[in-house]
Amino acid sequence: MNTQRTRRDVWIMAISILAIAFGLLTVKEGGTVLFGGDAARAAAGHYVPFVLWFNFLAGFAYVVAGAGLWWRQRWAARLAIAICAATLLIFSIFLFHIGSGGSWEQRTLFAMILRSGVWLTIAGIASHCILRSQALAN
Template sequence: MPTRTRSLNVVAILAIAFGLLTLVSGGRALFGGADMGAVVPFVLWFNFLAGFAYVAAGLGLWYQTGWATGLAIIIALATAAVFAAFLWRISTEAAFETRTMGAMVLRLAIWMMIAIVAKANGRVRQI
């Protein structure tokens, strides 16, 4: 197995940690009964379900699987698509929480960075 680069180690750990935090916060918002304000349901559900993909991508990057880079790219693209749909929805003056905007910018930036690092470290083994 090729040696992992430091940058690949960092993004793998980041993806796993970000995924676990996403599952906890999303699960609390969806199932914990907490009043989250004017949430946008499709964004909340996407983020929660994406948490599982985040963990899978992080593990795949850590173990240098052949599919991990593709999954990271798909996550980045799907996040961009949901963010675009969110922006379209709020352009119709629908209620939303300001923190959702910041969270989507953060998610998109993180997953674009992870996808770029994963692609640049293309030394993943095929399974």
């Protein structure tokens, strides 16, 4: 039994489950604010619409990426890298928004830090365990 392969399988399973769970939670939370009415929007405070819409739509991509990673698909590893890059881009635009004096919620800052960290981790593991190992096998 190849211990290195088994270890990779565990990591891929873990990030797959994380991506799917994170995606479902993101869609639920974002959808509640976007489509839940005035009370939901008021409870969200000074949310930043472009960040909210990005995160809501990205949640669907998280689920797709997680499912593809579960099946060790190269496209899913590339999708994870793209999600990571897009998240970092939106985060930097959000930071510019803050610096420009725009209204924002502190929890949005913490959420974007968390999202960036999660997707840096998922993209890194997917790249190492799927893209790199498949390239070495060829």
